[in-house]
Amino acid sequence: MTTIHQGRFESAIKELSALFIEKNTEGALASVSSVDTISNPNKITVFITVLPEEKEEDIMKQLQEKTWTLRKFLGEQIKTRRVAEVEIALDPGRKTRLLIDQLSYND
Secondary structure, rough: OHHHHHHHHHHHHHHHHHHHHHOOOOEEEEEEEEEEOOOOOOOHHHHHHOOOOHHHHHHHHHHHHOHHHHHHHHHHOOOOOOOOOEEEEEEEHHHHHHHHHHHHHHH
């Protein structure tokens, strides 16, 4: 169950992560699709979508090198005792949604 505080916290993480990613990636459009702070309280997982898909590997490499910088940025912007470890991952739901859309369109 998500509390109001948890929802606001995730919303702030999502917004700030999107700002950071926008300023720190080149060559493709990367957007934050969701944030997970509930699965593991010691880790913040930021799920992103990259367009075009051919650039996913390049963007992920750029961002993996900057996870510590993102964590530091979040810590400076959010008033909290400690910011958990940050992980950036591709949104697994995006490709599933596209496949479902294609299958339903073909019917």
